[in-house]
Amino acid sequence: MYLSCYDEVKKITEDLIRVPSIVKTSGEKECAKKIMEFYDELSYFKDNPEYLLMQQTENDEIERYNVIAMVRGTKGESRRTLLLMGHFDTVGVDDFGSIKEHAFNPDILPELLKKLNLSDDVNKDIDSGEYMFGRGGLDMKAGVASHMYLIKYFSEHPEELDGNIIAMAQCDEEDNSHGAISCLKILKEWKEKYNLEYISAINADYSTPYHEKDENRYVYYGTIGKMLPSFYVTGKETHVGQAFGGLDPNLIVAEITRLMDLNPDLCDEAGGEVTIPPISLKQSDFKDIYTVQTAISAYSYYNFFVHRMSPEDVMNKVKGKAVEAFDNVIEYLNHSYKRFCEIGGHVYTELPWETRVYTWDEFYNELATIHGDRFKIYIHNFAKELNEKNPAMDLRKFSVTVVEEAWKWAVDKSPAIIIYFSSTFCARIEMLGESLREKALMSSVEESIKFVQDYSDKPIVTKMFYPFISDMSFMGMSDSRESLKVLENNMPAWGSKYNHPIDEILEVDVPVVNIGTYGKDGHKITERLHMRYTFENMTNITYNTIKRLLD
The missing domain is CATH 3.30.70.360 (Alpha-Beta Plaits)
Incomplete structure (x- = not known):
């Protein structure tokens, strides 16, 4: 099935962009509240409040929160559980200079940028009407918005799922990943409390062209x-x-x-x-x-x-x-x-x-x-x-x-x-298609891309490593525990300010895929997301992957 989700995902994305949530500011807390308000309005969570949580991060120097929501399928009694993940914090806006007060306003920003006459490519994308501008839209509030929409959809149609989905909207991805690391505690608790079996994780972080003539849209297995x-x-x-x-x-x-x-x-x-x-x-x-x-x-x-x-x-x-x-x-x-x-x-x-x-x-x-x-x-x-x-x-x-x-x-x-x-360790995850869970995820994604390709005017291509730093690194590890001893022994902060949560990660330890937003110029003032692909095609690839994995 192909969902008609463009307008709703667009509206959620705009609402999230308008909440300034620069990393290490109070905006992270405010954006978490905004997401929580969305879920609070859903009948499913009014009936099942125990499946919705606004979690304060642990061992953190500031107050900020994750939002974690679970929908349990009614099609069968499977323990299989799919994880959706994305972050809502953003980098700063000092690069916007004199127009930084409008950095989170997707309505006003395009015309202000056009007056700066930054490049022909930017002006062309503004004139096309195909892109949404604004700090954090591409990286990656639109991805979070897509998952919010899917949680809403499945909360209204739990009969489509033989299994469960958990969506994690996380803070602090742009710095030290306190959000993702704190989520691991809840995943462990829910795994034990609800007898869940985690099978895979879908991230929705951004993808972008590799060169000026690259028109492909990308889905990535594993992560750098x-x-x-x-x-x-x-x-x-x-x-x-x-x-x-x-x-x-x-x-x-x-x-x-x-x-x-x-x-x-x-x-x-x-x-x-x-x-x-x-x-x-x-x-x-x-x-x-x-x-x-x-x-x-x-x-x-x-x-x-x-x-x-x-x-x-x-x-x-x-x-x-x-x-x-x-x-x-x-x-x-x-x-x-x-x-x-x-x-x-x-x-x-x-x-x-x-x-x-x-x-x-x-x-x-x-x-x-x-x-x-x-x-x-x-x-x-x-x-x-x-x-x-x-x-x-x-x-x-x-x-x-x-x-x-x-x-x-x-x-x-x-x-x-x-x-x-001297920094948070982001583990590589290499997917070789050898385990049953890897094979199931990869085949489900491939079938979903093939289906959605008919609705996309650009090729949708898979690659084997997500090329940017992401919180997927906390969903599993390809390195052995023993090989991480070298990391531990060469980190002056280990045991005092930093510990890599190896045991907690291994409680989850799932194959990962990034089915994410698409656009250009992440972390630049011209950051912009392609609306049709992101709000509709991407969301439908994720939807159909979920359906195939939990059918």
Whole structure:
């Protein structure tokens, strides 16, 4: 069956866009309330209030909520349960500049953007009337709206389901995934309380063209994984008048960035699909005032996508780049110093620097060997108290602060690089079609796409990895528990500010697919979603997939 859902999904989407829900603001709470109000009006939840929950996130520095709704089918007595998921938080709007007060107004925004004359493509899409503009519409309130519509539909037609559906509208996807992680607790509770069997998860995050002439619409099996390898670099301070007497940590960090940034050698390939190479997300020293002394230390971190690489694989690769960077800097400095001596008539002697690179695990164990339990107890308590005193501290800043504190215990203070992981771990999920649940999901999606294709004027294509970070990473894992030990041992924040919820994830552990919104320019002021595909085609692919899985 093909649902006539365009107008209703469009209306829900507009209502959600108009609620500013920038991550780490009170807007996340307000948007959750808006979603809850929608569900509260449905007769099904008036009769079954226990199946609707507005859940406050746990271990979070601010007050925000998820909304979780379940419809139980009446066609049979199957325990099978399908998960629908999507996030309603958005990135900020400072990029909108003078028109940022209208960033959440899909009615006014197109004309304001047209006056800016940003590009022919944007103007063409405005004139076409096929796109809805507004922060968060594409990424991904329209996806949440589609799931809200489907919960409403199935609440009125539970006889179509031999099984159950749970829709999770989640906060905080754009930062540390407190929403998705907190949802795991409810999924575990409901699994036990209602004797549910989770079979698969459908996310509705956005998809976009790969190039200007790409007209395909995309559905993705599985998801990319993401880590944040980080580098703490100590140098040797000196006066600028004696520049060759020190070692500038900014120079080492710059060389690390040159070797890491957009380097195709660091891409990960699986199933004929290739990840985007790493890119720098932070590069800074620790000087907070101007002086003519060079920096003592600096740090940087890099986005690193994976399809098959484990944390150990990533650590080995980036450690190799760190060694190469250090070697290159020493060679460059000696060459520069030699030329300077020749020009200035000075006697050249080789500079004293030697390459020194540690992983956090190696550095921690070296200090523990030297100082024993005194160091281990101290750094444990330091991290614990740091989190207690500064619960809102950014995870990346927290991690480097712990590393910086540990460095104070180093006996050898000669320049070094310490590599660690400093962000929420997003697990890769690779679907090979080997398990019965994977086969069932993939065949149901393929059949649904084939049916909906007749209603779409553009090709609908499947690929094997969702290419952006998403909360699907908390619905399962392709990495073994043992392989994550390398992650744990190289995260300074592990056990104090961060723990990856492995046990909770394994309670769900389902194959995933992203049947999501389609549009252009996610996270840009020209963010826009294609209405016909998103409100109608996408929703019907999801609907028919649900029907095939729970028939």
